[in-house]
Amino acid sequence: xxxxxxxxxxxxxxxxxxAVEVSIVTGFVTTIVQLKVADAEVGQVIGKxxxxxxxxxxxxxxxGAKHGRRIHLEIVEGLASExxxxxxxxSAHRHQR
Numbered sequence: 001x002x003x004x005x006x007x008x009x010x011x012x013x014x015x016x017x018x019a020v021e022v023s024i025v026t027g028f029v030t031t032i033v034q035l036k037v038a039d040a041e042v043g044q045v046i047g048k049x050x051x052x053x054x055x056x057x058x059x060x061x062x063x064g065a066k067h068g069r070r071i072h073l074e075i076v077e078g079l080a081s082e083x084x085x086x087x088x089x090x091s092a093h094r095h096q097r
Contacts, residue, residue: 014041030070
């Protein structure tokens with residue numbers, strides 16, 4: 001369910017919705033949602049001062065709390081996806097307070 005939520009929000013925000021990729025990495029208690037978009041569109045899914053990314057993280061946190069899980073969002077630039085798969089994280093992750 002978090003995958004569908006992030007996919008529909010991201011596709012509504014970017015100019016090339018077909019380039020949006022969302023993958024899930026599930027751990028024991030934590031689920032990581034990786035959102036990959038074109039390099040030029042990262043700003044569109046992060047938003048001004050991170051407002052859109054923070055809103056998506058808030059929705060995912062509420063969804064996770066309902067199911068007793070932690071859900072984290074990582075936003076990865078499209079061209080950096082090979083680096084991310086090789087273990088180098090390129091992320092717009094902000095720690096929650």
